[in-house]
Amino acid sequence: MSNLSVSKSNNLIDASYKLNAQAQKLVLACLGKVDSRPNKDVPKEISLTASEFSEMMGIDIKNAHRELYKAADSLFKSSIILRDDREEIELCWIQKKVKKIKGEGAVTLTWSDDVLKYICQLQSRFTTYKLKNIAHLQSSHSIRVYELLMRFNATGERFIYLNDFKSALGISDKYPQYKDLSKRVIKPAIEELNLRSDLIIEFETIKKGRSVVALSFEFRKNTQLKMDI
Structure with missing residues (x-):
């Protein structure tokens, strides 16, 4: 399986959106192909093959074509809501x-111009993790919770208001x-995260x-990755 990392703007991490698991994996796989080093241009268009999708996400190659196309259709119908203290804006993921x-x-x-702006900000404020650590997750909620926690990977702790948590998962x-x-x-x-990811998580x-x-939440790395489930 691919050992690629994905970098994602913290604004996108905490944004409100609801994508099914495969559409999230499509976004993350595309972001995994972006060179997030400073002074590197981020392409507005990015291509992904079924074989790449299969390798990055551990999907059976026989099903990768179908899953890739289903994810693409779902992404086109989805939006993302970004909030700050002053405003709330709704954007399209793709143009x-x-x-x-x-x-x-x-x-x-083809990224929308607004989302591309946040992708271009990756080098200043971003969260990075290995794609293989979410590849086996089957629930869209699990992937989003993983990202919300990994933003605070340095401390292994995250406090989040319930309304903000629901908003981030698109279930307000x-x-x-x-x-x-x-x-x-x-x-x-x-x-699922405790079973299929590289984290051990507790919450109260x-x-x-x-x-x-x-x-x-309190979480820590599990050194015994459970990737063969």
């Missing part, structure tokens, strides 16, 4: 529908009851009165 090069089993992706309008959020999102994601809830208002 136009992904070009499928069927004879070659490949796609060509779902699971108003914490017990449902925990059962359907948080616990399954943590269980922070309450205000009887209501859960935040999550506190």
Whole structure:
């Protein structure tokens, strides 16, 4: 499996979006091909073959073509919301529908101008991790939780308000009851990450009165990678 690293702007890490697992892996695989060293131009268009997708993400080559095209279709229909203290803006990931090069089993992706701006800022504020560490994750929530934690990899701790957590996963309008959020999102994601990623994660809830208002994560590297599951 590929040992490529992906660098992702911290603004994109904490942004609000919902992509299925394969569409997230398509974005990450494309970012993995970007040279994030200073003074390197980031291409507006980037191509990815099914064989590259298979190698980077550990996908059976027989299924890689189908998964790549499905991911491309999903990405075209998705947007990303960036927030700061002053405004909230919604952007398209890509400028136009992904070009499928069927004879070659490949796609060509054209970043939108706004998203490209954040990709170009990778050298100033970014989070880097190995693609192989998320390749076996099957849940889109698990991938997003992994990224949220890896932004604080230096400390191994992250505190995040529940509303911000739900927003980052693109589920602000779902699971108003914490017990449902925990059962359907948080616990399954943590269980999968502990099983299939390079992290060992624990978390606890922070309450205000009887209501859960935040999550506190502690995580560390697992030296025994569980990549053959």
